Amino acid sequence: MERLDLMANMKQENVARIIDFLEENKNREGEVSLTDVMHLAEVMSGSMFDFLSTVQPAVTEELTAIARQITSMKEEISQLRANDMKTNKIPDAGRELDAIVEATENATNTIMETAEEIMGADTSDPEAYQELVSNKMISIFEACTFQDITGQRISKVIETLRFIDERVSSFISHLRIPEDLEAAIEESDEERRKRELILHGPQHVGEGVSQDDIDALLGDAQSDIDKLFD
């Protein structure tokens, strides 16, 4: 009789916790995060813990382990600093890359304009021409200073990638996710376009074919090219 009373009290207390949780989140309109689910799982497992501890110690042990794992996962998720990544790190890296594109474009335009002015300059007066070329060369040197700044910006982007890599790697390691546990990814429209139109982008040194290789391919008879598919 005492045992039933205890269970009834515990259930009431835990049911109240669940009701409180649901009350707090009733206006979420379906926007449920992983943290919410884990919090609810924590509350639910806590309620089960009280009940089952009176009837089955083995199950209690399992539930304790699950609760410990959930707590550990919450800690790992907090270590990911996902919001910091989303709101600060990744947008900052994007801004740095935009600035790099802008700086290299400006420098290229300056260099090209200067070169065009030299090419179009009047050469009939050698002294005037020499002075013009000297001045324009200084403009080209000045434009090349973009390299120092873009180098620093690229370092910041690499720092961000390293930050993300370290946290995601640590997260995967703590969750003990097997390497072969990868969900099949459905090909996006963009990926399909790249595959169908053979869009690989620039290759690194030694990865693509050289101009000499291309000349050889184009010079070969079709049968030789076909051999590449064998």
Place this chain on the structure above:
Amino acid sequence: MALDLQMPVLVVDDYKTMIRIIRNLLKQLGFEDIDDAADGTEALEKMKQRRYGLVISDWNMEPMTGYELLKQVRSDSGLSKTPFIMVTAESKTENVIAAKKAGVNNYIVKPFNAQTLKGKIEAVFSE
């Protein structure tokens, strides 16, 4: 087919700086009539309005790539004979083979120099 420096040349690239570079190199080679387009769609429209003696096109552009442009040009009876050189950073063997099969006249991998461009143009017109 003889190389005629008076013939109109169409340069197709979505990167304005690259158009400017190729335009300057072509001018150095003696070409005077140089037009440009920012992607395959614009190039095709221009090609239907004007007969170009040579097309120099990038591969990776949106919405229409240089590869799609090449196939469209080769399938159009009015345009199919237009000499077409691909100038691109796409340097995988499968890209070169696909371009060859689609009927490209020559293929230049970026980055390239003036000598390469000159050599390939001359090669196309000596075929």
